[in-house]
Amino acid sequence: MSPHSTRPGTPHGTPVTVPGSWHPRGAVFVAGQWRDGHGGDVVVDDPATAQVLATLKGADAADVTAAADAAQAAGAAWAATAPRRRSEILRAVFEAMHARSDEIAELITAENGKSLADSLAEVTYAAEFFRWFSEEAVRTHGGFGVAPAGGTRTLVQSRPVGVAALVTPWNFPAAMVTRKIAPALAAGCTVVVKPPAETPLTSLFIAELIDDVLRDAGMEAGIVNVVPSDDSAMVGTTLLAHPDVRKISFTGSTRVGRILLAQAAERIVNSSMELGGNAPFVVTDTADVDAAVAGAMIAKFRNGGQACTAANRFHVHRDVHDEFVEKFAARIAALNVGPGASGAEIGPMVSAKARDSIAEVVDAAVADGARIHTTAPVPEGAGYWYPPTLLTGVSPDAAIVQHELFGPVAPVIVFDDVEEMIAHANSTEMGLAGYVYDRDLARAMRIAERLEIGMIGINRGLVSDPAAPFGGTKQSGLGREGAREGMDAFLETQYLSIAWE
Incomplete structure (x- = not known):
């Protein structure tokens, strides 16, 4: 592991002792800009020592709203980006993750506590979602045919659902965020990520990595936004109340999933839930x-x-x-x-x-x-x-x-x-x-x-x-992640009836 170091100007003026040369440039990433949030402190521990790794100034409701606004502003251009271009960008993220796999693994181990071997395996698994969905990005569903009654033609196509709120857990801080971001981007959606307060650093690292790839590709800011917070309920409520948020994908406890589903019902927000197991x-x-x-x-x-x-x-x-x-x-x-x-x-x-x-x-x-x-x-x-x-x-x-x-x-x-x-x-x-x-x-x-x-x-x-549908029955959730179904979760079906005579 690389020596720990302190980077001047780290969030909230607190030394960050994560391994390696990377350090977060801010606690909140909105519209391509890193900055401190305006909410409470997000304190990240090293579970092996019970010592503080970092203290980040987390997001408040205004920061969360700004993130959803940024995602909406970037949405039309990203949705209009050719599927092949989106595919190439996701493939580049896959390659970038592999190039920096050791750094990501050390960061996971530092904030999550799992063995380095487990962390390295997680990075391989997490990166694979970008490769898999880079290949799925060019295979959206569609169809064309003669209406049974004649006189019209039926055109069916898939469209991105819109701004997606992604809420992830701490146990697989890399894989759970990539399992959601990759299919959302492949489908043409922009995203707001709420990472876990226990392990936000991995999400911030991956967001920066994705942003670098997007910038190199000439994409506009706001496609991926990240809002760590110590107040998960506030973030969920704010996102689900935002008029432009059309999708929520949550991984976590069944108890919290029930709350989010009830809130999503108010605006009929498209919901995917990966909940508890037994x-x-x-x-x-x-x-x-x-x-x-x-x-x-x-x-x-x-x-x-x-x-x-x-x-x-x-x-x-x-x-x-x-x-x-x-x-x-x-x-x-x-x-x-x-x-x-x-x-x-x-x-x-x-x-x-x-x-x-x-x-x-x-x-x-x-x-x-x-x-x-x-x-x-x-x-x-x-x-x-x-x-x-x-x-x-x-x-x-x-x-x-x-x-x-x-x-x-x-x-x-x-x-x-x-x-x-x-x-x-x-x-x-x-x-x-x-x-x-x-x-x-x-x-x-x-x-x-x-x-x-x-x-x-x-x-x-x-x-x-990543190539298989991940999800459960009964109170273990709704929908599937990974496989073809993982991208379908971020798409809506549109049908056009075309006069032909």
């Missing part, structure tokens, strides 16, 4: 246990379990339960937990609040009859550490498996009957991701098809792919 991880009696353990390590402990797709409850058949637990426990106990920049596999939780919340849930589970089977050692001293933990003796209706854990805790539930297991797996209101392990692929697929879940990994512990 992923079941099923290991059948004929599963390859070694493969299941390897997949469980990815599905549970990637990003320290702080992922909406993370395995939340492990349904393991009694015939393989002891073998699975023994091998899973050995892998968990061997995990290297420490500062992400040091090469550790698992970093800290993002905040003291997140760490304490996990501890409360585990304590309640133990009081309810679960047993702490295994933990991994964690560093002493400062930092928001929580040990990777394996729980056994967990009831299928225990409180710990009814809610999203968002941490490195793996509750194991033993089952005997597949029908009962499927019923328990479907008993939650969440339906984002799930995993099924069985040597019999047809059987695994039959189980998967009965799960009320949007994405299912079969004999693998990872489901995310």
Whole structure:
């Protein structure tokens, strides 16, 4: 990691100790200009040390309104830009992200706490959205044909929905913002990004990188705007009340998603919601246990379990339960937990609040009859550490498996009957991701098809792919991101009826 340094004139006059030579030139980016906002301070911690990395002067309602105004002013020209030109610009952003991948990864680790290996993998994944949607930008839907009654021709075309408000979470600070910006720009929309208060620096870095590419391409300012704030409710309310905001794309908790959907209903704002998860991880009696353990390590402990797709409850058949637990426990106990920049596999939780919340849930589970089977050692001293933990003796209706854990805790539930297991797996209101392990692929697929879940990994512990539709069922959200569907979310269908006789 590069030495820390202080850049004169950093936002709000506070030294910024992020790694490398890059430092934010302002807390708010509006109409191509960096400046301090007029709202409260956004304090960014290093979760591994509990020390302040940066204090940014965040946006207030006037800053948010100015960002939406700037996006609207730039909208017509960007929408009129040829799809091939937009495609080339997105491809250039993809290449720029790869050229600076080490810098972005170090920044993610500094403000999020995840391991450097996880951060590097995230940058690769995040950049891929620009490549994928650079290829989709030239493939908008359309059609032309004779009306059934004759006398007219029907022309159907796709148009950008307009100014898009993008609200992103802290757990994947690069990938969650690119998964929204890339399809929006490909569709011809301009955007206002509200990054998470915990990890705004990565979004600011990516915004600057995109802006450099746009400037080099001769585009006008205002296509991408960023408004960090410590008052998420204010930002959401202001954006959804703005007359030019036509789209909101939100990734975060189901609780906040409900609030935003209610506000969006006031103006009938087009909405995409990627909300909470409660992923079941099923290991059948004929599963390859070694493969299941390897997949469980990815599905549970990637990003320290702080992922909406993370395995939340492990349904393991009694015939393989002891073998699975023994091998899973050995892998968990061997995990290297420490500062992400040091090469550790698992970093800290993002905040003291997140760490304490996990501890409360585990304590309640133990009081309810679960047993702490295994933990991994964690560093002493400062930092928001929580040990990777394996729980056994967990009831299928225990409180710990009814809610999203968002941490490195793996509750194991033993089952005997597949029908009962499927019923328990479907008993939650969440339906984002799930995993099924069985040597019999047809059987695994039959189980998967009965799960009320949007994405299912079969004999693998990872489901995310920019080329695949990401999203869930029930209260896990509305719509899909990635794939063809990701760009469709930022398009409206227009039909022209043409007199022909």
